Amino acid sequence: MSERITIEEVAHVAKLARLELPPDQLAHYAEQLAGVLEHFADIDALDLTGVEPMTQPFPLVNVLRDDVEGPTLDRDEVLAAAPAALDGRFRVPPVLGGEP
């Protein structure tokens, strides 16, 4: 994991993260991410065999609420905060038929 991250990899990551970054910024982030990832190599020194991963501090499982109706957010108030809304729904540009 100490191989240096390439600009092509950074471009791929930006695409996964849905960030349209210009080439000069991709180069900039490649440089900075490489520095941070180099530091991350320190954990390679740790023996972690048999250690269980910990995803959250205090695992609470199956937290369910009673199946009763309660107040919900006001639809008009929510839609008023959206960049575009139409007929009680969020409005977006075409999803299909544009760029891949």
Added chain:
Amino acid sequence: MSGPDTAAAIAADVRAGRRSAREVLDEHLARITRRDPELHAFNLVTVDEARRQAAAVDARVAAGEDPGPLAGVPLALKDNLCTRGIPTTCSSAILRGWRPPYDATVVERLRAAGAVTVGKTNLDEFAMGSSTENSAFGPTRHPMDPDRVPGGSSGGSAVAVAAGFAPLALGSDTGGSIRQPAALCGVVGVKPTYGVVSRYGLVAFGSSLDQIGPFASTVADAALALEVMGGHDPKDSTSIPQAAPSLSAVLGQGVAGLRVGIIDEMRTGIDPDVWARIEAAAEALTHAGATVGTVSVPAVTYGLTAYYIVAPAEASSNLARYDGVRYGLRVDAPDTATMNARTRAAGFGPEVTRRIMLGTYALSAGYYDAYYGKALKVRRLMAQEFDAAYGRFDVLLSPTSPTVAFPFGAKTENPLAMYLSDVCTIPSNLVGHPAMSVPFGTGAHGLPVGVQLLGPALSEPVLFRAARVLEEAMA
């Protein structure tokens, strides 16, 4: 000159009818008007809303009712806490002007206890940073030296308390964002046990790490705030199903017989002026009857790496929601995917972009096990080591920040140098334990130094007792 106008003193006066909430509010608003143009603690001061709330508190007192334990206490809110109808920006261009359709649970609870919310404070964009320099609306300045940072990410809230704009403020702490600015600004800052305070209405950054907590000028005020805001909330599924800790009642119990351990690994990289204050704090605790020893928690050395994998990974997922569809900025494009990508590139600042990239990379195919999987194991290892340490000690002691407040621009070019600001605070978030920073004198340039007290899950009462002893030693 009298001491700071504490939340406890204000609430006592307002409840007894000796002072009105409106009068208290006006004094604080006057200070904000005088000094905040220079310091920029606030993104927004909600004068009319605050006046309405203060008038309501006064009306209750006039009617013979008790407005609650925080009656008339001005409260500043970090601008990543949702306030219904009041802009909540996270200091990001992507949320500029957004008005949430609901209040955070902490906001509801503190208002219900009589607190008067005065405004929204500046932060590093989406709480990512240690200096408040990453705000889309410009930095916040340190109240004692305007050429220095107040720390971050909750820099605005720390300054609001330090500058007397409000006796209480709320922040959020994902890797030290309450404790580090509290230390740099010379105020008390608390990160509660994960799950003690509801995260409902806190804009998510790292969901397994985030906790909301108070800033105050005294330990007693911080206790009062935490008692009101803590406790189970059905709206947060990670909220611990029990009542808020009882703190005010135990504050004066001292530390006689308490076993305090200085964390050996948190000596490395600490400025000598800061370390001198840790030694002084250890002496003060010993003087008060505690036994002080040294303890090793080797995994904290790897905390920075584990944190800067886990937090960006969670952030990359949480921040996927800012896509120009439901709220905030939209940059138009012929199709939705391009609209999403252009909106996000235009709306996020450099540090947020960097962390989203880092987190996306760490979670991507081929790297997941090497980074994220490994970081989660470090987390477990650290939790096991802390458990062992708490078999021998009740409370652990360390610096909060390796340095006093640093000048603007000192660390902006080197992300890793900035990340090192959080080296002592990160471990508590990774394991979900409580920790607090208490001001304990000054270091270089006469600037404040904070001492960090750490304890096992739900040990807030013990931490507050030790904090109170340190506070009294400085009085």
